[in-house]
Amino acid sequence: MAQTAVSPTETGGGDDGPPREQLRETRASWLPEGLTPFRMPAYRYLFVGTMLTMTGNFMQQVAQGWLIYDLTSSPTWLGIVSFARGIPMLILALAAGVLVDRFDRRLMLIMAQGLTALTAVVLALLIATGLIQPWHVAITAFVSGCLFVIIIPCRQALLSSTVERSQLGPAIALMSTGQNSGRIVGPALAGVLIAVVGVAMSFTVQALGFVLALLCASMLAPRPVARAARQASAFQSLMEGIRYVWDDSTVLALTSLQAIPAFLIMPYTQLLPIFARDILLTDSAGLGTLMMSNGIGSVIGSVIIVLLPFRRQGLFLLTSLASFGLLLAVFANSTWLPLSTGIMGLLGMAQAIYLASNNTLVQVATPDELRGRVMSVYMMTWGLMPLGSLPQGLLADWFGAPYVATGTGLLACGVVILFAARFPHIRRL
Numbered sequence: 001m002a003q004t005a006v007s008p009t010e011t012g013g014g015d016d017g018p019p020r021e022q023l024r025e026t027r028a029s030w031l032p033e034g035l036t037p038f039r040m041p042a043y044r045y046l047f048v049g050t051m052l053t054m055t056g057n058f059m060q061q062v063a064q065g066w067l068i069y070d071l072t073s074s075p076t077w078l079g080i081v082s083f084a085r086g087i088p089m090l091i092l093a094l095a096a097g098v099l100v101d102r103f104d105r106r107l108m109l110i111m112a113q114g115l116t117a118l119t120a121v122v123l124a125l126l127i128a129t130g131l132i133q134p135w136h137v138a139i140t141a142f143v144s145g146c147l148f149v150i151i152i153p154c155r156q157a158l159l160s161s162t163v164e165r166s167q168l169g170p171a172i173a174l175m176s177t178g179q180n181s182g183r184i185v186g187p188a189l190a191g192v193l194i195a196v197v198g199v200a201m202s203f204t205v206q207a208l209g210f211v212l213a214l215l216c217a218s219m220l221a222p223r224p225v226a227r228a229a230r231q232a233s234a235f236q237s238l239m240e241g242i243r244y245v246w247d248d249s250t251v252l253a254l255t256s257l258q259a260i261p262a263f264l265i266m267p268y269t270q271l272l273p274i275f276a277r278d279i280l281l282t283d284s285a286g287l288g289t290l291m292m293s294n295g296i297g298s299v300i301g302s303v304i305i306v307l308l309p310f311r312r313q314g315l316f317l318l319t320s321l322a323s324f325g326l327l328l329a330v331f332a333n334s335t336w337l338p339l340s341t342g343i344m345g346l347l348g349m350a351q352a353i354y355l356a357s358n359n360t361l362v363q364v365a366t367p368d369e370l371r372g373r374v375m376s377v378y379m380m381t382w383g384l385m386p387l388g389s390l391p392q393g394l395l396a397d398w399f400g401a402p403y404v405a406t407g408t409g410l411l412a413c414g415v416v417i418l419f420a421a422r423f424p425h426i427r428r429l
Helices: 033-039 041-072 075-102 105-128 134-159 165-196 199-218 227-231 234-247 249-257 259-265 268-279 284-307 310-332 337-364 368-399 401-422
Strands: none
Touching: 033 041, 033 165, 041 075, 041 105, 041 134, 041 165, 041 199, 041 268, 041 284, 075 105, 075 134, 075 234, 075 268, 075 368, 105 134, 105 199, 134 165, 134 337, 134 368, 165 199, 165 284, 165 337, 234 249, 234 368, 249 259, 249 310, 249 337, 249 368, 259 310, 259 368, 259 401, 268 284, 268 310, 268 368, 268 401, 284 310, 284 337, 310 337, 310 401, 337 368, 368 401
């Protein structure tokens, strides 16, 4: 069993390490060594809150996609909504990272979770009253995207304050498993709710989940902000994070690599309503099944990462990303729902292995006082997703979703192979 380390924070000085009260709590000694982060109550609160948040997030993704396609029957509008939801990551991520490192992360998380719940309620009311318009979906998608730009780095930065540093790697991998569990529950729940009681109820349940996540965040202990973060100006803080990413060759390479799935592969999620309704000839429940299969594969991939030695993650990072692109091309050419469902599971597995590996390697390489800013730079690459979503939506209108997904999947696979040849040290991580 891991022992509690004595850090400066525990003796009353310094800003590093988890607060003493979070590490002194009773531990679940029956847990196996591979699940040691769960012995910390604070980590369990953060884990459950993250799972609820991601469940709501993926419910929202399914519900927004189905709603906008039902309102407009337009792949272009699917691209617009995806663009609106993702663009805040590109334009606001760096500023959010500075805020996360300069202010109380717990308080910021509580406020952002509350506003996310309110946004879901507003959209549910618009649908229930029959006032909903396509631009409402786009605006609320943008607002939700702005709030998630704060929520995600807050949760990632808080993680190091809930476990000992020696457990940070397993804690990140397990957190990825929790996030991917939301990929199972969220789409399946959204699909069932839309089919049985309507899309408004789906957004209502999302709001409830966000409120529960808020309550979990409120159970975390407040943590003082590092003195140096308050003394520096906001611009100095911002540049410090950017310089760290630029000067660390490994973090820079991993962050650059993240741009490949963000721009080329991940926009496929906006095209799923087209595949579900027009190619696989199914309904919202079928769309939920596709995404649930993707989530199951993601959890399996996350479990694989937990069980594998840390030294192997570089190899799996590149292999899983290349497989991700190749599997997307295969999925795009399937017209049989059971086969497509199976491929979606493999897609989820490859995606989870890649994301967990990359996230873990970046966070372990980053000091706690810079984690919010570094993770915001890392998250900024996800801002490339809307830049890929909008043109892919337009191209799907012109040439069809299967051609677009096949082309981007094969292109991504080729780029990963070139990247692996250009940066051999990544394979050895």
